[in-house]
Amino acid sequence: MSKHRSVAVQTYQAGCGRVWPVASAEPDLAYTELKFAECPACPHRVEPDGAPDFCTLRPQDAAHPFAALAGFKV
Numbered sequence: 001m002s003k004h005r006s007v008a009v010q011t012y013q014a015g016c017g018r019v020w021p022v023a024s025a026e027p028d029l030a031y032t033e034l035k036f037a038e039c040p041a042c043p044h045r046v047e048p049d050g051a052p053d054f055c056t057l058r059p060q061d062a063a064h065p066f067a068a069l070a071g072f073k074v
Contacts, residue, residue, distance in 0.1 A: 007023050007024060007025050008023065009021050009022065010022065010059050010061075011059070011060040011061075012024075012028075012029055012057035012058060013057060013060040014031060014055050014057050015042065015043070015056070016036070016038065016042060016044060016055075018036070019060060022057075027059070028056050028057060029056070030054040030055070030056060030057075031054055031055040031056070031057050032052045032053070032054045034053060034054070034055065039055070042055065
């Protein structure tokens with residue numbers, strides 16, 4: 001018997017502020033289409049060696065990935 005887990009649609013947001021409704025439970029997604037005019041110069045663009053360039057989409061209500069570091073005093 002196969003187990004199918006239903007996944008709710010949630011809103012993912014790119015660094016530029018654009019949002020997409022996607023049915024996924026992943027903590028982030030890679031957006032590889034990069035079709036917007038500002039994508040080539042976007043500071044949120046990731047250009048890995050040997051893989052396609054992408055932008056990371058995070059759930060809109062998720063904390064910033066470095067939010068936990070805000071309380072540190074160095």
